[in-house]
Amino acid sequence: MKYLLLICQETAEGFPGATPEELDAEPWVEEMTRRGVRLDGNRTRSSEDATTVRVRNGSRLVTDGPYAETKEQMAGFDIIECADLDEAIAVAAEHPVAKFGMVEVRPFWTD
Template identity: 60%
Template sequence: MKYLLLICSETDPAELAENAPDVQVRDGQSVDVGAGRWVEEMDGRGVRLFGSRVRPPAEATTVRVRDGAVLTTDGPYAETKEWMAGFDVIECANLDEAIEVAAKHPAARTSMIEVRQFWTE
């Protein structure tokens, strides 16, 4: 079964870097330098299919179509403290294994990881 690991943070990248010694900030976005070891382990296990960090929320564009018109808004849709920092797509036997994989991700120590199974037809 395929799962999406949605990596979300509630903390401003600069503040996160100040409070977590293994986090560096690049381009206004937090990057956990320990993620490389996690990627190597999960790639070695054949669990991680792909993933990436994403640009900061300030660079997002929200798209809606209303009455046939395309409406765009700069930034994320909702004004929340949480922001999506990145994602990974994994393939695991079941939810328990997906949780185990997510718990090993370095971002789980400073942020949160939402685990969602892909919809199967």
């Protein structure tokens, strides 16, 4: 089953108190790719660079910024394929950001 990992930081400033070495995801990326778990992923620009699009009554509404103002902000994503949710949670727990921010695990929709 495929899962989306939303890599989130708790402040716009990133991960206060974390060193660049502690946040280095490259070893995690290499390991998950070697295991055949990680399919894709990347960092994202800050929420200040986001654009939200809605269509209401046939009119397109475009708003600068994220969908909602929240304390947590998405910093990146990974798409993984795991046998089940337990494995996906274990993979997410190994991501270095899990120690300083948050990794949301969301299954892809399947019919």
